[in-house]
Amino acid sequence: MTVQTNPIDQMPRIVEGATIPEKHYFNVEYGVLSWLLTKDHKRIAILYLISISIFFFVGGLFAALIRLELLTPRGDLVSSEVYNRAFTAHGAVMIFLFLIPSIPATFGNFLIPIMIGARDLAFPRLNLVSWYIYSLSATLFVTVVVLGGVDTGWTFYAPLSTSFANGYVVLTIIAAFFAGFSSIFTGINFIATIHKMRAPGMTWFRLPLYVWGHYAASLIMIIGTPVVAIALVLVVIERVFRVGIFDPALGGDPVLFEHLFWFYSHPAVYVMILPGMGVVSEIITCFSRKRIFGYKFIAFSSMAIALLGFLVWGHHMYVSGQSIYAGMLFSLITYVVAIPSAIKVFNWTATLYKGRIYMQTPMLYVMAFMGLFVIGGITGVLLASLAADVHLHDTYFVVSHFHYVMVGSATTAYMAALHFWWPKITGRMYSEMWGRISAIMIFVGFNLTFFPQFVVGYLGMPRRYHDYSFAPEWQIWNVMSTMGSSVLAIGFLLPLFYLTYSLFYGKVAGPNPWGAKGLEWEETTSPPSQFNFEKTPIVTQEAYDYKTPARDVSYQTASQKTINTPAVEAGNI
Amino acid sequence: MSVAGHALDGHSGNHHPEIRHQFDDLTQQHETYTLGMWAFVVQEIMFFSGMIMAYFVFRYKFFEAFVDASNHLNIYMSTFNTVVLLGSSFTMALAVRAAQLGQKDRLVQFMVATLLLGGVFLGVKGYEYNDKYQNNLIPGYNFEWTTSSSFGTYSEGADHVPLSASSGAPINYADFETQVSVFYGFYFILTGFHALHMVVGAGIILVLMWLSWKDHFSPEYYVPIEMFGLYWHFVDIVWIFLFPLFYLIDRYHSLGGH
Numbered sequence: 001m002t003v004q005t006n007p008i009d010q011m012p013r014i015v016e017g018a019t020i021p022e023k024h025y026f027n028v029e030y031g032v033l034s035w036l037l038t039k040d041h042k043r044i045a046i047l048y049l050i051s052i053s054i055f056f057f058v059g060g061l062f063a064a065l066i067r068l069e070l071l072t073p074r075g076d077l078v079s080s081e082v083y084n085r086a087f088t089a090h091g092a093v094m095i096f097l098f099l100i101p102s103i104p105a106t107f108g109n110f111l112i113p114i115m116i117g118a119r120d121l122a123f124p125r126l127n128l129v130s131w132y133i134y135s136l137s138a139t140l141f142v143t144v145v146v147l148g149g150v151d152t153g154w155t156f157y158a159p160l161s162t163s164f165a166n167g168y169v170v171l172t173i174i175a176a177f178f179a180g181f182s183s184i185f186t187g188i189n190f191i192a193t194i195h196k197m198r199a200p201g202m203t204w205f206r207l208p209l210y211v212w213g214h215y216a217a218s219l220i221m222i223i224g225t226p227v228v229a230i231a232l233v234l235v236v237i238e239r240v241f242r243v244g245i246f247d248p249a250l251g252g253d254p255v256l257f258e259h260l261f262w263f264y265s266h267p268a269v270y271v272m273i274l275p276g277m278g279v280v281s282e283i284i285t286c287f288s289r290k291r292i293f294g295y296k297f298i299a300f301s302s303m304a305i306a307l308l309g310f311l312v313w314g315h316h317m318y319v320s321g322q323s324i325y326a327g328m329l330f331s332l333i334t335y336v337v338a339i340p341s342a343i344k345v346f347n348w349t350a351t352l353y354k355g356r357i358y359m360q361t362p363m364l365y366v367m368a369f370m371g372l373f374v375i376g377g378i379t380g381v382l383l384a385s386l387a388a389d390v391h392l393h394d395t396y397f398v399v400s401h402f403h404y405v406m407v408g409s410a411t412t413a414y415m416a417a418l419h420f421w422w423p424k425i426t427g428r429m430y431s432e433m434w435g436r437i438s439a440i441m442i443f444v445g446f447n448l449t450f451f452p453q454f455v456v457g458y459l460g461m462p463r464r465y466h467d468y469s470f471a472p473e474w475q476i477w478n479v480m481s482t483m484g485s486s487v488l489a490i491g492f493l494l495p496l497f498y499l500t501y502s503l504f505y506g507k508v509a510g511p512n513p514w515g516a517k518g519l520e521w522e523e524t525t526s527p528p529s530q531f532n533f534e535k536t537p538i539v540t541q542e543a544y545d546y547k548t549p550a551r552d553v554s555y556q557t558a559s560q561k562t563i564n565t566p567a568v569e570a571g572n573i
Numbered sequence: 574m575s576v577a578g579h580a581l582d583g584h585s586g587n588h589h590p591e592i593r594h595q596f597d598d599l600t601q602q603h604e605t606y607t608l609g610m611w612a613f614v615v616q617e618i619m620f621f622s623g624m625i626m627a628y629f630v631f632r633y634k635f636f637e638a639f640v641d642a643s644n645h646l647n648i649y650m651s652t653f654n655t656v657v658l659l660g661s662s663f664t665m666a667l668a669v670r671a672a673q674l675g676q677k678d679r680l681v682q683f684m685v686a687t688l689l690l691g692g693v694f695l696g697v698k699g700y701e702y703n704d705k706y707q708n709n710l711i712p713g714y715n716f717e718w719t720t721s722s723s724f725g726t727y728s729e730g731a732d733h734v735p736l737s738a739s740s741g742a743p744i745n746y747a748d749f750e751t752q753v754s755v756f757y758g759f760y761f762i763l764t765g766f767h768a769l770h771m772v773v774g775a776g777i778i779l780v781l782m783w784l785s786w787k788d789h790f791s792p793e794y795y796v797p798i799e800m801f802g803l804y805w806h807f808v809d810i811v812w813i814f815l816f817p818l819f820y821l822i823d824r825y826h827s828l829g830g831h
Contacts, residue, residue: 120595226620242713243758
């Protein structure tokens with residue numbers, strides 16, 4: 001009696017003999033102008049990828065300066081003024097020029113039209129305009145840094161920013177304003193595209209969860225960003241024309257600025273994380289060879305996070321003189337946000353359960369994401385409680401918490417996406433070994449950098465101080481942190497080399513090197529052609545139609561045994 | 574997932590020259606453009622909402638000063654302006670209708686009317702701004718507030734300081750001038766942003782007029798006119814909020830109320 005085994009859906013493999021198609025979006029035109037005037041969403045994604053990579057390393061340089069200064073308790077490397085300018089530049093560059101556009105503007109731009117079966121985004125020209133606005137914003141930021149920088153922190157709190165700060169506050173704010181509008185235009189484009197450009201048969205509940213994540217993030221972009229834009233405009237008006245809005249000396253209200261600012265800037269965290277969660281949903285199902293667990297729960301939890309994210313901004317202001325009743329309400333709603341976030345983590349875990357798990361580079365990043373996001377999320381719940389926050393507010397505990405979410409989760413998801421879709425974008429495979437080495441270095445380096453900050457923050461070390469000689473016992477934690485940041489830096493620099501190398505010498509990947517499901521893998525070449533598809537695809541199935549071989553086989557074996565046993569026994573008699 | 578049908582040259586089936594390559598047909602293009610415009614209007618609403626919320630906060634904090642200051646604004650001119658702007662919205666709606674029916678001459682005429690009415694609004698607004706300038710009411714530039722409060726006065730050693738009707742706290746007469754300047758600050762910021770949106774709209778309508786004149790639009794393809802119509806109505810509705818907020822509420826104080 002032989003048990004028939006299902007052919008197990010073999011995972012991650014390079015198809016030998018795969019070729020790069022003759023014509024694709026990369027070689028359809030040549031020349032600088034063909035890039036600078038392109039309306040192809042894939043080329044604009046590449047423009048974004050290059051720009052945000054540059055600014056990621058610029059922001060990283062300032063982070064290195066901060067970590068070096070904190071190696072010793074005394075403020076001996078830079079003056080306090082330079083330190084203030086360094087952490088402002090680090091925050092502003094990382095948030096406005098890297099994190100907000102990171103996944104949406106690159107991978108969202110590249111993949112959303114392909115994933116839904118469209119030829120391009122709804123507004124290709126607007127898409128290019130948004131990259132130019134981003135570039136204008138980036139140029140202004142660079143100008144500010146070259147001229148000497150700003151010392152307000154990336155938060156531009158009034159009245160420091162309106163009445164006291166020296167430096168190029170107005171120029172920085174104009175830069176942030178433009179970055180915001182670049183993000184708004186991306187959001188409008190995504191919303192119109194996802195609503196109206198889906199291929200026949202691509203219903204809402206057949207959309208990849210990646211698209212759901214971007215849809216939720218786009219809603220935040222168009223609803224939240226204008227509010228921070230106007231808050232920043234009001235700062236400029238008060239600073240330039242001395243009209244009282246935020247400065248109490250002029251009749252203004254400083255807490256009002258915090259309300260307007262955080263009304264966007266808290267949801268902005270979800271702009272960073274929701275697309276990242278979409279990336280995780282794509283990769284975890286592919287590398288477990290199993291349909292995602294609880295599709296609708298993950299889709300709706302993205303929408304729930306986007307909605308609830310607008311109702312929690314007050315948790316940044318527990319100690320700003322906000323009413324205690326408002327604080328209690330904000331605290332409660334902040335706890336509630338943990339629910340849809342946890343739903344996602346539980347569903348991802350359940351997807352892994354009895355899956356056939358492959359630990360290639362993208363999956364390593366996703367595993368890192370899951371662990372780091374849980375730590376970042378749970379410390380967020382801790383900070384959401386009123387009493388704990390009074391102690392932890394403005395300490396390194398907060399710094400560590402939001403780095404776990406923004407670097408540990410959002411940036412890790414960005415790296416996962418980069419490694420997962422790299423063969424699709426370039427047609428070539430990178431070195432798997434170097435990919436894993438860098439993923440592990442980033443994970444180890446990240447934890448070594450930021451876990452000690454939880455401890456030192458709990459011990460009371462305030463953020464934004466460049467000198468802690470009043471408490472030299474904190475040095476050990478800071479030394480660990482600085483060491484970790486060196487490992488982290490190498491981890492982030494490595495892909496620069498092996499990914500560039502792969503562009504020229506990497507193995508040809510073929511259309512679907514991961515054996516993944518989805519229109520971008522099954523219906524397009526790598527790299528995709530100029531209009532993505534030969535013919536508009538017609539979708540007939542739900543997303544993530546992976547076989548679950550392990551379970552099928554065991555089920556079959558068990559059932560055959562129970563069915564066959566009597567017959568076998570009968571034969572024996 | 575199977576692949577079938579739908580040739581991909583983008584102009585299949587429907588060969589209208591205005592179909593962009595990413596759309597299958599004019600209907601899809603029309604719906605997508607309109608939805609995109611609505612999304613843009615949503616972000617515009619939030620842009621103004623932030624400022625209007627800030628205005629509410631200060632109106633609550635400095636209630637008496639805001640009422641006094643608001644009574645100083647020119648209600649006759651603003652009422653006239655409201656009628657003018659509503660009229661321009663009406664002519665714009667007629668322009669969209671003319672575009673749908675393919676009546677080129679009427680389309681251009683109604684857009685000219687819209688532009689003229691918008692110009693009248695901006696002219697009257699400019700006159701009002703100039704009036705504030707003449708009366709030293711520009712915060713941060715030449716602000717002076719010499720009018721005494723219509724909410725009683727405070728003299729040294731008095732037993733009772735009048736209480737604010739909104740917060741119940743004693744009215745702060747010493748800061749009255751600062752508080753009024755906050756009102757005028759918001760007046761200029763909000764009406765200024767509104768006027769800026771009208772100026773941008775005037776620029777766009779000039780382009781659309783030229784395109785209409787060059788037979789760019791037809792009953793099949795008039796979506797830019799419709800999108801601009803949405804924008805213009807939005808700008809109109811912003812004024813419908815600003816007008817009562819600055820000019821109308823608590824006006825009865827100056828009409829002998831109290």
